[in-house]
Structure formats: C-alpha cells, structure tokens
Amino acid sequence: MQIPEPLRAALDEEAGRFPLRDLAAAADALSRSYRDAPASPHRPFTPLEALAYALTRMPATYAAARFVFSKTPAQPRVLLDLGAGAGAIAWAAAAQWPGLERIVCLERDPEMAALARTLLRRASFPVPFEFLTADAAALLPLAPCDIAVFSYSLGEFPAPRRAPAVEAAFRAAQQSVIVLEPGSQAGFAVLRDARSTLIGQGALIAAPCPHSGACPMPPGDWCHFAARLERGALLRRLKTSQLSYEDEKFSYTVATRHAPTPGQAVVIRRPVQHPGLIELSLCTPDGLAEARIRKRDPLWRAARHASWGSHWPS
16 A cells, blocks of 8 residues: 555655755654654644654655554545645545545644645645644534544544544444544544443444444454555665565544444454464354364365455354
C-alpha cells in the first residue's frame, strides 16, 4: 500500500522548504513525545513539526484507513473526519469511495489544518472538501453526514468528552461511525469504550467483530490488526531505516445503523504455520476460539490463504 502519487508529490514539494536534518530531528522528537507521554495535552505545532508529522504519519494512516474502509459496508456521499490531522482520511476515503460528493474535515491545530489545505489543493484533490480549523471535541452537535470517522483522534480528546463526542457522531451519521486507534493496549482501551458507547446508542457492529455483544478480549490483551505500507525514499531517510516497508498496527470498529451481514469469525492474530499444521486465533459470534487445521482437514486450503483480519468460516 502506498499513498496516491499526487499526494506524494505534494509532500515532497513541501519537504523542499526545510533542510532534511531539521525534518528528521522534528520527526524523531515528535515520535519520542508520543511514545513517552501519549496522553499529554496538545500544544500547537510549528510549521516544521506539522510537516514532519505529515511525512511520517500520513502513509501509515492512509494504509490503515484503506484497510478499515474496505471492511465498511457503506456507500457514503458525505464523510465527516473528526480530528483530521493532515488529511490522510480524506485521501483514503476518496480512493475507496469514488461516489463521494463532499468531505468535511475538522482539525484543531492551525498549522496542521493549513498544511492539509495546501496538500489537498496542490494535489488537485478529486472531491469537494471543507477543511475547518475547529476542535471536534467541543463542536457539538455535529452536522449530518453519512459516515463519521475518528482516526487516531478520539484518544486525544479529554476523557470526559469522548463518550459525548461518539454519541454526537452517531446522531449525525446516517450510515456508520468508524473509530480507528493505535494498535496498543491504551489505544484499544479507548476503542473498546467507544464501541460500548455506540452499542448503547443502538448501533450494530459491522467490523471487525462478528457480533454486537460485549467484547470477549480478556484484561491485559487487546485486539488489533496490521496494514503494510511502502516506505518511499524520503520516509526511509527520515526514519533512518533501509527497510522498504513497515507494518502499521491499529485497532478499529465500524458501527452501523443497519443490520450488517451475519458475522463470520475473524482471524485476530497472524496465522502460525507449522509443518502440516496451521493455528488460527479467532473471534467468533460465540467468543474467542483457537482453530488447529491439519493438512488432511477439508479447510486446509482456506487456512493457507487466511490472513490477519480475514474472515473464517464459523
């Protein structure tokens, strides 16, 4: 998975405004600050920091969003992005749903919002958009839309505002609410609370869970998935890595107003392959389960093609 070429070219052009060493230093400082104090209050980005963040995070966010959107049973006309950052969700949505008529993005950081507008316009973004400098956590009620998305943003809301924001998003969305968070224990805790809030509002879970009941994941464990993205030359230089790819890990939920297709089991870990044996960790309509498929099993071929996040016959 890689970002669209017009976006890549626009990012490269913006990157030419700053020395590479300054961008790399800013990217490293941002990475350390998120790792060391993920719940610390937000301070405004500088133009250098906003661009460093976009260069290092937009490809990963785009890859994760494309994975999640591919699991979303919807055909939206209007999408609302709550906490839009540099606009990766808009790009992923335009690629997934060519029928989109409008995208509305809310981003509280002025420099990040300004950068997003620059990238969208410079790259001739194909969908009409509004990119507003506004705090989605405080801007309630929300305007009507078909899909509302919280992408790596809900965990940055003050804890008391998360449930009201999720409830407001569900009231505004005519089709689905999507919550995407880092694939970590802390990110999953935010995701799990949001899932419970949505179910309490009458939502049905379309993905990844094969049911709309209580999450069966035990304490200390978390459900997450991964999307592989291609690292371009600039991203490799910023991350001082020779690897041509990286795996973005994330947790997500897709909540819908309409009854989803009856749930199949979902592979929730990378399949483990042994000679003549494949082990699958599953979330099923009846809870967590382990499947051990041997070579003579009729499901052997299906097990060989199973992947992390794919469906499995219940």
